[in-house]
Amino acid sequence: MVKSRLAKLVILSILSLSLLLSFSSCGNKEASSPGKRTVEIPQSLPELVELAKKEGKVVSLGMPDDWANWGDTWSAMKSKYGISHTDTDMSSAEEISKFEAEKSSPTADIGDVGIVFGPLAVEKELTLPYKTSYFDDVPDWAKDEDGNWIVAYTGTIAIITNKKLVKNPPKSWDDLLKGDYRIALDDVTKSAQGQATVLAAAVAYGGDEKNIQPGIDFFAAIAKQSRLSLVNPSIAMLEMGEVDVALLWDFSALERREKVDPDGFEVCIPREGSVTSGYTTIINRYALHPYSAMLTREYILSDEGQVNFAKGYARPIRNVELPEEVKEKLLPSEQYRNAKPITDVDAWADTSKQLPQRWQNEVLIYVK
Numbered sequence: 001m002v003k004s005r006l007a008k009l010v011i012l013s014i015l016s017l018s019l020l021l022s023f024s025s026c027g028n029k030e031a032s033s034p035g036k037r038t039v040e041i042p043q044s045l046p047e048l049v050e051l052a053k054k055e056g057k058v059v060s061l062g063m064p065d066d067w068a069n070w071g072d073t074w075s076a077m078k079s080k081y082g083i084s085h086t087d088t089d090m091s092s093a094e095e096i097s098k099f100e101a102e103k104s105s106p107t108a109d110i111g112d113v114g115i116v117f118g119p120l121a122v123e124k125e126l127t128l129p130y131k132t133s134y135f136d137d138v139p140d141w142a143k144d145e146d147g148n149w150i151v152a153y154t155g156t157i158a159i160i161t162n163k164k165l166v167k168n169p170p171k172s173w174d175d176l177l178k179g180d181y182r183i184a185l186d187d188v189t190k191s192a193q194g195q196a197t198v199l200a201a202a203v204a205y206g207g208d209e210k211n212i213q214p215g216i217d218f219f220a221a222i223a224k225q226s227r228l229s230l231v232n233p234s235i236a237m238l239e240m241g242e243v244d245v246a247l248l249w250d251f252s253a254l255e256r257r258e259k260v261d262p263d264g265f266e267v268c269i270p271r272e273g274s275v276t277s278g279y280t281t282i283i284n285r286y287a288l289h290p291y292s293a294m295l296t297r298e299y300i301l302s303d304e305g306q307v308n309f310a311k312g313y314a315r316p317i318r319n320v321e322l323p324e325e326v327k328e329k330l331l332p333s334e335q336y337r338n339a340k341p342i343t344d345v346d347a348w349a350d351t352s353k354q355l356p357q358r359w360q361n362e363v364l365i366y367v368k
Helices: 045-055 070-081 092-101 117-123 173-178 192-204 213-224 235-239 250-260 290-300 303-311 345-362
Strands: 057-061 084-088 110-114 150-162 183-185 245-249 265-268 274-283 339-341
Touching: 045 070, 045 290, 057 092, 057 290, 070 084, 070 290, 070 303, 092 110, 092 117, 110 117, 110 192, 110 290, 117 274, 117 345, 150 192, 150 250, 150 290, 150 303, 173 213, 183 192, 192 213, 192 245, 192 274, 192 345, 213 345, 235 250, 245 250, 250 265, 274 290, 290 303
Parallel strands: 057 084, 057 110, 183 245, 274 339
Antiparallel strands: 110 274, 150 245, 150 265, 150 274
């Protein structure tokens, strides 16, 4: 999936976004926004549920049924709370742009973006903070201290190989560099998945959130060999045999393998190293259905919601017990021994702002 994605009101007087929101130990009371109404933050889950049921609807961006098993989440929101749902699939960058462009006439309530786009949304004053009752169970690196963004699930950059086209599937970055097949990845100019792929290559060769040059150099070398594919590694392209090898989140790669041909594709984490990052919900500061958006975040961080992500091959951010049949869907834990979480979110946010232009200037110029 392109994880491409496309919000509505909770708007307020220009009081600042330091307004904490939560009904448990968080102590948040209300949030307001420029020239609009004030949203009272419920002090209990039953109160939140009642308010969300009255809204009866949530509109999302980048949270389609076939991405990290969002489908089960939306089914649960409907069956448990009577809340209907619609989604527009967009990239993380597109979601932020849409939130910003529609301040005066919002069309969505909540989005799902790569972790680096959470601080960007805060910087642009587009978020409504809400911590949820599970806030303390989420690692510090995976949340904003005020609840403006909170990671719900993680992914690690992995290699997926069409075994019918590549007889010796690559297991490492060095294998990729020495191969004779074409390599596809998501759009680095606007996709969190694509940008994390460049960081993963950088980490494998000694880089980090502040130093992306080894990753740029890696893909420039692939491009100079005329092996960088600009084909979107979607399910459709995999089915058509248009992708030899692709670099995707592990959950995305595993899901595509399952849907296209479980025996015809191999998925693995590169041996030298990779990056683990997360996707975070951001509630639109201008949301028309703020309580439904809050309840959505509450549900996805619950045990049931976290297991739903694992059913879609994504790893939960909370330490929850997974059924054995769900554990078996995931890659072996030992493959992740050299995977590094993106912990310096601020540094990565700064670096990723420069990445689209650098990708154009230092990599795409070699694509033939």
